[in-house]
Amino acid sequence: MPTATCQTCARPMRDKADFPRGNFSSEYCTDCLDARGILKSREQIRAQMIQLRITRNGMTEDEAAEQVDNLLRRLPAWSRPQAVTF
Numbered sequence: 391m392p393t394a395t396c397q398t399c400a401r402p403m404r405d406k407a408d409f410p411r412g413n414f415s416s417e418y419c420t421d422c423l424d425a426r427g428i429l430k431s432r433e434q435i436r437a438q439m440i441q442l443r444i445t446r447n448g449m450t451e452d453e454a455a456e457q458v459d460n461l462l463r464r465l466p467a468w469s470r471p472q473a474v475t476f
C-alpha cells in the first residue's frame with residue numbers, strides 16, 4: 391500500500407479512501423478536492439483543517455488556527471501559487 395502525504399493539508403494518505411477516487415497517484419487527499427475533483431481554495435482547506443483539530447483534538451479555535459497556519463506556511467504547494475490554480 392503506498393504512503394503519501396497530501397500536498398495541501400499534510401494529511402497522511404494510506405488507505406484507498408484517503409485518495410480521490412482511489413487514485414493512488416493523487417498528490418491531494420479526498421478532503422482537499424471537491425466532488426468534481428477540483429482542488430479547494432486555501433481558505434476552504436484551512437477552515438476544514440481547523441475544524442478537524444477542534445472536533446478531533448479538542449483544541450480551541452485559536453490554538454487550531456495557529457497550528458494550521460504554521461503548517462500551511464511549510465507546505466510546498468502553498469508556496470507555489472500557480473500549482474494550486476487548476
Ligand SMILES: [Zn+2]
Pocket residue numbers: 396397398399400401418419420421422
Ligand atoms: Zn489534503
